[in-house]
Amino acid sequence: MKSLIIVSILLLAQTLQAQDAREIIRKAGEVIEPESMEMISTLKIISASGQERSRTISTATGKFGEVSKTMVRFVEPAEVRGTTLLIFDYEEQDDDMWIYMPALRKTRRIVSTEKGKNFMGSEFTNADMSKPGLDEFDYQWLGEAEIEGKACHKIESRCKTEAIAAQYGFSKRISYIDKASYLARKLEYYDSNGELHRVNTLNVYREQGQGKYFAFHMAMQNVKNNLRSVMTVDKFQMASSLPEAQFSPAMLEQ
Numbered sequence: 001m002k003s004l005i006i007v008s009i010l011l012l013a014q015t016l017q018a019q020d021a022r023e024i025i026r027k028a029g030e031v032i033e034p035e036s037m038e039m040i041s042t043l044k045i046i047s048a049s050g051q052e053r054s055r056t057i058s059t060a061t062g063k064f065g066e067v068s069k070t071m072v073r074f075v076e077p078a079e080v081r082g083t084t085l086l087i088f089d090y091e092e093q094d095d096d097m098w099i100y101m102p103a104l105r106k107t108r109r110i111v112s113t114e115k116g117k118n119f120m121g122s123e124f125t126n127a128d129m130s131k132p133g134l135d136e137f138d139y140q141w142l143g144e145a146e147i148e149g150k151a152c153h154k155i156e157s158r159c160k161t162e163a164i165a166a167q168y169g170f171s172k173r174i175s176y177i178d179k180a181s182y183l184a185r186k187l188e189y190y191d192s193n194g195e196l197h198r199v200n201t202l203n204v205y206r207e208q209g210q211g212k213y214f215a216f217h218m219a220m221q222n223v224k225n226n227l228r229s230v231m232t233v234d235k236f237q238m239a240s241s242l243p244e245a246q247f248s249p250a251m252l253e254q
Contacts, residue, residue: 021140021153021156022134022139024141024153024155025134025139025155025157025177027182028175029132029134030182031182031211031213032183032212032215033068033131034210035061035063036238036239036240037059037208037239037240038060038061038236038237038241038242039058039233039235039237040058040059040234040235041059041231041233041234042054042055042056042057042231042234043055043124043229043230043231044229044230045122045123045227046227046229047227048225048226048227054076055074055077055080056076056077057072058074058075059071059072059073060240060246060247061240062240062242062244066090066091066092067088067090068088068089069088069247070086070087070089070129070130071084071246071247072084072129082100083101083102083120085099085110086099086100086247086248086252087129089131094112094167095133096109097109097110097115097126098252106253107249110126112163112167113167115127115167115168115169116166116169116170122220123198123229124220124229125168125169127169128200136164136168137160137173138158138160139155139156139158140158141155142155142156142174144179145176147185147186148203150179150180150185151178151179151180152176152178152179152185152186153176153177153179154176155174156172157174157175158172159171159172165192169189170191170198171190171192171193172189173187173188174188174190175187175188181213183202183205183213184215186200187200187202195224197222197224198220198221199220199221200219200220200221201218201219201221202218203215203217204216206236216233217232218231219231
């Protein structure tokens with residue numbers, strides 16, 4: 001009887017731990033998710049030898065009903081100007097993504113197997129441009145760690161199925177979440193073999209009002225090939241003036 005009680009207590013503790021870990025990830029997503037915003041950012045793609053390519057990007061996000069819609073448009077240089085990614089981020093279903101390529105003058109849907117692919121030649125992926133679905137992962141609290149002097153929760157988010165892993169391009173993610181602010185300080189992505197693949201370091205958080213924060217500097221390191229991509233926010237404003245009609249696949253070609 002005692003052994004059954006011990007097993008029951010251990011199972012209950014594991015369940016509560018998973019629930020707490022999920023809640024930490026939920027709060028971490030909530031604190032950085034403005035309903036509406038516009039920004040200009042610079043994306044630097046850095047080779048293993050240190051050579052850089054620079055991209056200027058315009059991003060706008062709006063919340064319409066239960067759907068968050070984001071438009072990411074390349075402004076410079078000329079060879080990528082006008083290339084646009086459109087994302088419909090849903091709470092209860094898979095996200096929709098489209099990309100417009102000016103050279104082809106055509107918009108095409110990004111299928112689920114392409115979401116984990118590199119975003120325009122960078123070490124960020126298409127999936128990194130949208131918010132992961134909470135219910136697509138199993139969560140585990142792995143303890144605490146210190147990142148740049150900040151005490152952080154260490155949370156594992158493991159894809160529930162191989163299909164979900166293929167969609168996101170990783171089997172699990174380990175997040176280092178600031179215990180005081182719930183801001184993510186570092187994200188580690190592991191491949192299908194369980195090996196560390198990419199590391200995203202986030203810093204220069206700035207409060208934007210309404211209890212929301214945004215990371216003005218993100219550096220993604222591919223630990224396997226030593227390629228890096230750095231995203232720096234140059235201008236940021238809460239709220240977007242774009243109407244919902246602008247966030248449409250048909251409008252991308254206008």
